[in-house]
Amino acid sequence: MTPTISINDSGRLQLSPLQIPSRLLLGPGPSNAHPTVLEAMNTSPVGHLDPAFLALMDEIQSLLRYVWQTENPLTIAVSGTGTAAMEATIANSVEPGDVVLIGVAGYFGNRLVDMAGRYGADVRTITKSWGQVFSLEELKTALETHRPAILALVHAETSTGARQPLEGVADLCREFGTLLLLDTVTSLGGVPLFLDAWGVDLAYSCSQKGLGCPPGASPFTMSPRAAEKLQKRGTKVANWYLDMSLLSKYWGSDRVYHHTAPINLYYALREALRLVAEEGLANCWQRHQKNVEYLWEGLEDLGLSMHVEREYRLPTLTTVRIPEGVDGKAIARQLLNEYNIEIGGGLGELAGLIWRVGLMGFNSRKESVDQLIAALRQVLPFT
Numbered sequence: 001m002t003p004t005i006s007i008n009d010s011g012r013l014q015l016s017p018l019q020i021p022s023r024l025l026l027g028p029g030p031s032n033a034h035p036t037v038l039e040a041m042n043t044s045p046v047g048h049l050d051p052a053f054l055a056l057m058d059e060i061q062s063l064l065r066y067v068w069q070t071e072n073p074l075t076i077a078v079s080g081t082g083t084a085a086m087e088a089t090i091a092n093s094v095e096p097g098d099v100v101l102i103g104v105a106g107y108f109g110n111r112l113v114d115m116a117g118r119y120g121a122d123v124r125t126i127t128k129s130w131g132q133v134f135s136l137e138e139l140k141t142a143l144e145t146h147r148p149a150i151l152a153l154v155h156a157e158t159s160t161g162a163r164q165p166l167e168g169v170a171d172l173c174r175e176f177g178t179l180l181l182l183d184t185v186t187s188l189g190g191v192p193l194f195l196d197a198w199g200v201d202l203a204y205s206c207s208q209k210g211l212g213c214p215p216g217a218s219p220f221t222m223s224p225r226a227a228e229k230l231q232k233r234g235t236k237v238a239n240w241y242l243d244m245s246l247l248s249k250y251w252g253s254d255r256v257y258h259h260t261a262p263i264n265l266y267y268a269l270r271e272a273l274r275l276v277a278e279e280g281l282a283n284c285w286q287r288h289q290k291n292v293e294y295l296w297e298g299l300e301d302l303g304l305s306m307h308v309e310r311e312y313r314l315p316t317l318t319t320v321r322i323p324e325g326v327d328g329k330a331i332a333r334q335l336l337n338e339y340n341i342e343i344g345g346g347l348g349e350l351a352g353l354i355w356r357v358g359l360m361g362f363n364s365r366k367e368s369v370d371q372l373i374a375a376l377r378q379v380l381p382f383t
Helices: 037-040 049-068 082-093 105-120 136-146 169-175 224-231 246-249 264-279 280-302 326-339 368-380
Strands: 074-079 099-105 120-128 150-154 179-183 202-204 216-221 315-321 355-356
Touching: 037 264, 049 074, 049 216, 049 264, 074 082, 074 246, 074 264, 082 105, 082 179, 082 202, 082 216, 082 224, 082 246, 099 105, 099 136, 105 120, 105 150, 120 136, 136 169, 136 355, 150 169, 169 179, 179 224, 216 224, 216 264, 224 246, 280 315, 280 368, 326 355, 326 368
Parallel strands: 099 120, 099 150, 150 179, 179 202
Antiparallel strands: 074 216, 202 216, 315 355
16 A cells, blocks of 8 residues: 655665764763673573573572672662662552651652652651761761651662661661661672661662673562551552562562563673672672772872761762863863773762762773873873
8 A cells, every 4th residue: 555645754864884982981870781791682582471581580589689788679670760769669659648757868869759759758857068978976966866667768869879777777677667778789699688687678779880781681579577568458459560560470489471571681680690690799799899998999089079077988989079160061071082091070069079989890901990080180180
């Protein structure tokens, strides 16, 4: 049949095959993926209900429990970026009217506030300056005041480079019947995490940072306490795509079709997790710490200072103060254009005040630090 409507060719581009510059990604994420992970992505896809793929899903679940140090049965990878996994924790745990207390000490604490409000939560906040962390005493006072159903904290605040201590927090939460929700986006794979020992009930992360994998398949876990709250909901989860009562039937023994999974991204995540297990979790954490200390030393030798107190700095992401009189954006642009090195700028309260330098996953290597320090030595006006 000949179409009677003429085709509009205005969007028909004549393009060459894809060519992307090779960059060293030392920003807040994504990080460069391990070559083995990229190779896995080139494997031919199978069906999302193929027995081989279902077996791979089981491997991902087991490996995620290992890297998070949890035995939670409901531990999966959400088909989406870390923000999808973030929303999944809110969508499944929050019912309209629930009091949700959120620790805000950076950009992603504010994002949790926005999300929880959209799901009808009675949102309360406790705040600190960006780059600081909450003390146990401050959290106890806030829990006594607000008596929330959920306390949400950011373990590794990507906007500030600060690590929130968690020892003793769960004991307080149990005292008030509160679920503990944790953002581990910039900590999973690179920072010590013990979800079960710390009493964490809900956690989420991403694939493109400490795990050294492309974005798009994002870890999510729920404790039995959190799963019980989900089962007793008086209302349906408002987000169909992220509803764990449905997704658990796909990831569980029922294998009920839910959506077409991003097959090749799950291949990549499986390989990234396999590499962490092969290295050993303790060794992986130690590598990140050793390399970031080498970075700090190199930055200090250049006359630069860090934004976060050393005790609370992340080994995965360092915030560096931009010296007075230096155009931070111009320096970052020069690093990208002339040296193919990406670093990040500040967000929110720290916009224009800091650079964010990531050493995550495959990129957490001495060679990465040497390359960055050598380039900074060339572009900084005072070195």
